[in-house]
Amino acid sequence: MEFLVNIQISWPHGMDPEHKESVSQEERRRAAELAASGHLVRMWRVPGRTENWGLWQAADPTELHTIISSLPVWPWMTVTVHSLATHPVDPTPR
Template sequence: MSEKNEFLVNIQINWPSDLPEDTIARLSTEERQMAAELARAGTLVRMWRVPGRRENWGLWRAQDATQMHRILSELPVWPYMNVTVHALAQHPVDPVYT
């Protein structure tokens, strides 16, 4: 298997005000379950919450940007997400590589 690329992903959740609470609860549960599966697969590597916001930053791995888009667009909360993806490249002074 080829080496996967890393992506820094910012996700902001924007629930519509008229979306029923039970729908939000169901989607949130489904989202957590899928995130756990992605973590076990090595796709979702790390996740940080932005305090006081419905927002997070995550370190993700995928073969390429197309696969990264496919993974994100399959998330249950995708229709309510504002996503920014930054492809990451190795840096010569990264302690992992020195």
């Protein structure tokens, strides 16, 4: 299944900058692993915000939850998920 996922990050005020940088580096490593495994298909940044939209693949919503919650930034995320279905006029060959 494909999912369109919006992730907003709210870092706590006063968070230790070194800890924040460490978590951010871990996040990039984990995202690269998820991309290599085919779960993270595409990612777009929302300019001027700590927010992104991504196209994710998972067997079902439960697997997607497991994948998203494995991200190091998970404790500071607000996540909105939209399940996607094939559209009959989608021009992309499948």
